[in-house]
Amino acid sequence: MKRTTLLLVTGLSCLLACAKLENANPGITTSGAHSVLLGQTLQLTAATREATDDGYTWESEDPAIATVDDTGLVTGVSVGETAVKVVGTRSRLAGRHAVVVVGPSAGDAGVDPSQVPYYVAWAGSPHADTTAEAFSHWNEEGMVPTTCARCHSSEGYIDFLGGDGSAPGRVDAPGKTESVVRCETCHDAAASRLTAVTFPSGKEVTGLGAEARCMVCHQGRAAGKDIDAQVADAGVGEDTVSAALGFTNIHYYPAAATLFAAQAAGGYQYAGQVYDTRFRHVPDFDTCNECHDPHSTRVRWDACATCHPGVTDVTQAWNIRQMASRNQDYDGDNDRTEGIYFEIQGLRDRLLATLQRYGAERAQPLCHGNAHPYWFRDGDGDGTCSTAEVVSTNAYKSWTPRLQKAAFNHQLARVDPGAFAHNAKYIIQLLHDSIQSLNGALTTPFDTSLLVRNDPGHFNGASKAARNWDASETVQASCSRCHSGARGYRFFVQYGVGQAVPETANGLECATCHESFAPDYDVFVPARTWLPDGTTVSLPGQDNLCANCHIGRASKATLDTALAAGGAPRFQNVHYMPAAGTREGTLAKAGYEYAGKTYAGRLSHLGGSQCTSCHVPGVSNHTFRIADVWSTRCETCHADQESAEQIRNVHLQDYDGDGNTTELLRAEVDGMAARLLAAMRAVTSNGLCYNGDVNPYFFKDTDKDGTCSATEAVSSNAFAPFTPALVKATHNYQLSRKDKGAWAHNFNYVGQLLFDSVEDLTGAVPVNMVRP
DSSP states (O other): OHHHHHTTTTTTHHHHHOOOOTTSSSEEEEESOSEEETTOEEEOEEEEESSOOSOEEEEESOTTTEEEOTTOEEEEOSSEEEEEEEEETTTOOEEEEEEEEEOOBOSTTOBOGGGSTTHHHHHTSGGGOTTSHHHHTTTTTTSBOHHHHHHHOHHHHHHHHTTTSSOTTSOOSOBOTTOOSOHHHHHSHHHHTOOOEEOTTSOEEOSOOTHHHHHTTTTOSOOHHHHHHHHHHHTOOTTOOOTTOOOOOOOSOOHHHHHHHHHHTOSOOOTTOOOOOSOOOBTTBSSHHHHBOTTTOOBOHHHHHHHSTTOOSHHHHTTOOOGGGTTOOTTSSSOSSSOHHHHHHHHHHHHHHHHHHHHHHTTOOEEEOSSTTOEEEOTTOSSSOOTTTOSGGGBOOOOOHHHHHHHHHHHHHHHOTTHHHHHHHHHHHHHHHHHHHHHTTOSSOOOOTTOOOSOOGGGOTTSHHHHTTTTTTSBOTTTHHHHSTHHHHHHHHHHSSOOOBSSOOOSOOGGGTBSOOTTTOOBOOOSOEEOTTSOEEOOSTTHHHHHHHHSOSOOHHHHHHHHHTOSSOOOOOOOSOOHHHHHHGGGTTOSOOOTTOOOOOSOOOTTOOSHHHHSOTTTTTTOOOGGGTIIIIITTTOTTOSSGGGOOTTOOSOSSSSSOSSSOHHHHHHHHHHHHHHHHHHTOSSOOEEOTTSTTOEEOOTTOSSSOOTTTSSGGGBOOOOOHHHHHHHHHHHHHHHOTTHHHHHHHHHHHHHHHHHHHHHSSOOTTOOOO
16 A cells, blocks of 8 residues: 555646646746655756746745745655745746645555545545446456556556556556556656647647646547548448448547547548637636546536536536527527537437438438447337347447448547536537538438537637648747737737747637636736737727737738838738728728828717727627627617618718619628729739639639639639739728628728729729718
8 A cells, every 4th residue: 555655646746736838928837846755855946938037036835834945945844735936036937836745654554644645535536446347347357458458457557658668659468457547557757747648530739737647548549530441441432331330439538539629630520621629718727637636536616616606516517608609509499598518418419310310211220328339220210229229239230431420429429428518619510510411311301400510700619710720730920919819819919929829729718808707807908909010009998909809910001111112012911800900090000091181080989989889798798799789789779770780870872883872881882892893903904803712812813704713713823913003902902801890890991992992093083982
């Protein structure tokens, strides 16, 4: 017993340090052991990242347990846990190093549990339960096979990591039966050094802390690529039964596969679909060991209740759903108030029904049972597995590729009981796509029109804004300000420059916009907004928070600088959703403003002209959609309209010259933009067309039909040559296209830009057009 319990605390670093990615932000990192025997010492060292220090100060949080001197030498004073705080003398950045003081041995009987912190918590955990199926399954065989020992015996785990001196990445010898996750399992030196994990898909996740130890086993044993390999070997079509195919079980409690989603590619991901990646929760509750007590493995419900009042167990946690998802009905049951757990259950039930109809239509009915291999022939066709049907000899064998893929995702959603918390969005996408794939092959399909796949706006982790950098797994410095979540955004608003962020984002996590969470949810408001030319302005209220991403990335100033530099003129992209740039008008000069012309200033609106005056976070459940606040926010003044698009107010003229003064303002902007595109085409000799979905947007219209065909909208056919006049005009045209709400954000300003661009290109006042 002595060796087992003592090793419970050696190398406690990862489980107590709550380690973050070391290159996340400027800060202090510490090195050294995290446990020390009573009366003995350990040496700590410190290093500063992204800043400079010429020394450090050290301080113990509880000198009654451990003291520390000016050099970082720690002395154990009494049994218990504390931490040492280290501060850089120049940077004033701080770091924290957890320390556990371990008591002496109680003689031949081994270490006294009362002298070992966390012993009782570990002893009562599932990891210590020798009677559990995970550790007793092989008792009759007398050993755990090498294919299973990695996670079902302490020796196998250490062997897999190379902690026994063998090569890492494989298990060389069978494990012992009833060999639980003992102290040395997680606190072996090889486990303490672990910072990267390779998933069954072959994808590696790096830069990990303590959670890496959990992920070695809680990642599953199969991935979507295994299904593809079987299908390729079978060589059959999607709906052809093959004896070479069979049900593939991802294995049990694959929490890490769910958490890291597309980054780990654990589920079967359908071709042509984009999937969310690693789920980000909130700081300090974002890794396995931050949400689960590392020794008892229990969820820290008391901490959860800080943001989720009343949640004290998993059944209450089932009712949780993120605010932005409250307007989404993923499973189509018309209940948007149920917890996200129940949305997943609803989709899983729909998938099971679709799986069964698929089998029944092919005279090969199947049912699902709670015993291996889980899928059985439904002999009586009643949709359920009877006791007589749930036997291995009745295993379902009529597998097609389409059926196999969907069943794999159904199992993933089933065997990770915490999937709703680990990464609900990824599981929802897998279930949704599995349903749609099967449904498309049914003779009598289900109505799936009410099913929802993705979250809106900022929270859509499957959007191009979030997923564009997955191939390189790094968001480049020029893009991280708005496309890497809190990490890139906070860095940019502080320094005005970006930094490369070596992990793609999953939409905006809460910490991007909030300084604190329950009960106050204080909003982070930068002191300034950085304009495209590198200068700054300070906007009222919370506008700096929104404007730093929605200001645009090119403007009159950047265009003039580029044109003055000489060389071949080229298109300057204002970037996407530059709403703040439009709203500020000539104060920001996001559009190209022509000499001798006057332009509208900041939008004035009786209901308030701040971003959140119309895009109200709380009322819209953080979707920021006008439609979600229309009845409570807008109808007070606009009772005669049913949506924002119907509003024209004082804009009563025919601005685009099409003879219609009652069409939507959006239509007026579209009409003026069409006049500008026609003017641009008229001054080009080799033709010009526009495709707003394909960079660089302007292409040579080789067949002169006015539209970009699929063969024309390719980078090798990018439009050239640009003239200075075309650079200015294309910039303003793009602004009107990429700010979808330009007609509302500042109709006068965008209309003036379009009108003046036409006039500049043609050399005459546009016929029938009206300048706002």
